[in-house]
Amino acid sequence: MPYNGLALDRGRRSDADWLAAALDAGQILAYWQDKCLVAGGRPVRLPTTDREVVFLGAAETAVFAADLSDLDADTAVAQAGAEAAVDIRVLFPQLDRQEAATLAYARGMLHWTRNQRFCGACGGRTAAEQAGHVRRCADCGKLHFPRIAPAVIMLVESPDRERCLLARHRGARDYSTLAGFVEIGESLEDAVRRELHEEAGVRVSEVSYQASQAWPFPSGLMVGFRARADTEDVAVDHDELAEAHWFTRDEVRAQGGTRHDSIESYLVETWLGER
CATH class of the missing domain: 3.90.79 (Nucleoside Triphosphate Pyrophosphohydrolase)
Incomplete structure (x- = not known):
């Protein structure tokens, strides 16, 4: 990866x-x-x-x-x-x-x-420690550590596993898999289910982990999943997404490739390689 x-x-x-x-x-x-x-x-x-x-x-x-x-x-x-x-x-x-x-x-x-030049607790100036991997506030002494923002990205299959769901975000030209940040109080699997329902109106119950990818752009961790939709019903929110549709494997190949530095490519190519 x-x-x-x-x-x-x-x-x-x-x-x-x-x-x-x-x-x-x-x-x-x-x-x-x-x-x-x-x-x-x-x-x-x-x-x-x-x-x-x-x-x-x-x-x-x-x-x-x-x-x-x-x-x-x-x-x-x-x-x-x-x-x-x-x-x-x-x-x-x-x-x-x-x-x-x-x-x-x-x-x-x-x-x-x-x-992280300034402390989020008191506003004081911070200074580097541990060769730049910790910053300490000069005023209140609070230690600040690099944080990551976990996000889920998912390849959603139709109930018969013959098609996958791809969406086009507002302002975008190409179709892609769906993704979203994990919120406080939810598991990774719960985040998959919530994001799919909120953005695309798709209900899924079967969710399985596939792989993860370091994504420091600027501080992400992408966690990849395969999900299986309960039905083929789609109702996009028209807030983040412009449209979403089910595509066969041949139709996905006709769309062209995904960015090869992204875990999205792994999720899509793995699905395309299955019968």
Whole structure:
């Protein structure tokens, strides 16, 4: 699964002496406004920086990430010796598995860092600890940790399992599977049932887990399910969805492919491969 399987060793976050030495000999990925700074189509590695960095982990060398978002775009690109700031999902086709996972992880951590400068409890300024994986409020002492937002994504089968439900969101051109965030007080399976009924008017009782995917865009965890509808009744909410229909396997293939960096592709392709 894309962005899964990050192999970096993150176990030395509290070893200040080791981190200082590793920073001198490691590599620092550069970002601006959630975009990776690149040159020649490849991510830029800064030789050094006086900026706050986040330790991502160690493989052959230690890997850190730095955020240049306080600069304007042209200045950030120039300071990093880059050519452009590019969304990681655009880079994905030319990245190997580990590099994609590392770049996505860096993006998520820097996004959290940039948005946790102040304490949500008292408004005080926070400072980094544990190599950027914890932020402590200077006023009330509250510790802030990176949070993830779990979401469910589901391939819904018709009662006879011969068709699947795809929807077109408002403002979108293509059809896709349905998804939604998990709310407080519900299980993952309950979230599947609620989202399908709220958005598409579809009732399902049979829900089975398929796979999960790291999705740090900026802080998601996608949990994939297969669900079987009780009936073929569909009634879209016309709030998030414009329309939803049942498609045969041949009709899904005719729609074209899904994005191959998303768990949606796995869910759809798995279903297409079944008789």
